[in-house]
Amino acid sequence: MDVIITILPLIIGWTLDMLIGDPAWLPHPVVGFGKAIGKCEKRFNNGNQRFFKGGVTAGLLILTVFSLTWLLMYALSPYTWVSVAVEAVLIFYCLAGTTLIKEVRMAFQAVDVSLDKGRIQVGRIVGRDTAGLSAQEIRTAALETLAENLSDGVVAPLFWYAVLGVPGMMAYKMVNTLDSMIGYKNERYRDFGCMAARIDDVANYIPARLTAFLMVVVSGHLRLWRFVKKYGPKHASPNSGYPEAALAGILDCRFGGTHEYFGESVYKPYIGERHRDFTYSDAVRAIAINRKVEVLMVVLTLGVRALFLL
Numbered sequence: 675m676d677v678i679i680t681i682l683p684l685i686i687g688w689t690l691d692m693l694i695g696d697p698a699w700l701p702h703p704v705v706g707f708g709k710a711i712g713k714c715e716k717r718f719n720n721g722n723q724r725f726f727k728g729g730v731t732a733g734l735l736i737l738t739v740f741s742l743t744w745l746l747m748y749a750l751s752p753y754t755w756v757s758v759a760v761e762a763v764l765i766f767y768c769l770a771g772t773t774l775i776k777e778v779r780m781a782f783q784a785v786d787v788s789l790d791k792g793r794i795q796v797g798r799i800v801g802r803d804t805a806g807l808s809a810q811e812i813r814t815a816a817l818e819t820l821a822e823n824l825s826d827g828v829v830a831p832l833f834w835y836a837v838l839g840v841p842g843m844m845a846y847k848m849v850n851t852l853d854s855m856i857g858y859k860n861e862r863y864r865d866f867g868c869m870a871a872r873i874d875d876v877a878n879y880i881p882a883r884l885t886a887f888l889m890v891v892v893s894g895h896l897r898l899w900r901f902v903k904k905y906g907p908k909h910a911s912p913n914s915g916y917p918e919a920a921l922a923g924i925l926d927c928r929f930g931g932t933h934e935y936f937g938e939s940v941y942k943p944y945i946g947e948r949h950r951d952f953t954y955s956d957a958v959r960a961i962a963i964n965r966k967v968e969v970l971m972v973v974l975t976l977g978v979r980a981l982f983l984l
Contacts, residue, residue: 687765729869770827882913922946
């Protein structure tokens with residue numbers, strides 16, 4: 675019975691994500707995270723000691739989320755089924771596999787209708803400026819994001835759930851939200867968001883490499899791991915390059931190049947060797963890889979959680 679209660683929240687939470695994803699009408703804690711980060715950034719990202727203030731802000735926000743989640747689960751621990759239900763909902767909120775796949779599929783479909791529709795759609799899931807993207811660049815951006823966010827939106831949350839339970843999973847979402855909002859190297863965020871970006875790098879170090887390894891495993895071509903080891907470190911990010919390299923190897927393509935962020939050109943070294951145009955069939959294949967990795971990671975996480983009881 676203890677094993678069932680331990681693994682049930684993840685099964686329910688993951689099933690909910692598979693069934694409904696992240697509907698716009700549903701209130702989401704990450705929205706609250708974003709509002710808290712925005713208020714702190716507005717209040718403290720000015721004057722002197724921005725690096726220090728940004729580091730303290732990031733640390734306190736992450737610690738607060740972890741502590742509040744732990745206290746909530748501790749308070750609910752005497753009420754077994756209430757605790758299971760709440761944990762399942764929090765896990766559901768932390769997983770973004772279905773929403774990401776839906777958005778990538780829609781980006782490929784939209785760009786086949788018109789460039790403007792494709793730019794608007796892909797702009798929902800990427801941080802780069804999309805106004806001047808070509809059809810090929812839209813498809814490339816969607817695939818790069820699919821690979822990178824397989825780690826950020828699925829594998830990493832499950833990894834931290836396996837290690838630290840749902841408080842760790844929720845804290846990771848705050849880490850990820852901090853990085854996505856202030857972890858940029860432009861003039862505004864370079865100092866204030868530096869520590870948030872570094873924390874995100876540490877939190878994703880193992881998950882990013884695990885994601886790439888699982889992608890290679892489910893592809894059935896283990897020799898691609900040499901490709902990942904060659905191209906993964908070339909990315910400006912210490913982590914994002916690994917899942918991108920895995921997908922580039924699987925699709926036999928090339929990612930990277932120069933992109934615009936907040937009006938500034940940023941060059942990303944090429945990952946992969948073959949420059950080619952993408953089609954909808956590439957999205958279908960990449961999505962299939964994502965789903966297989968997701969299933970495998972859920973199974974591994976369930977196994978780890980069950981082992982905690984031994």
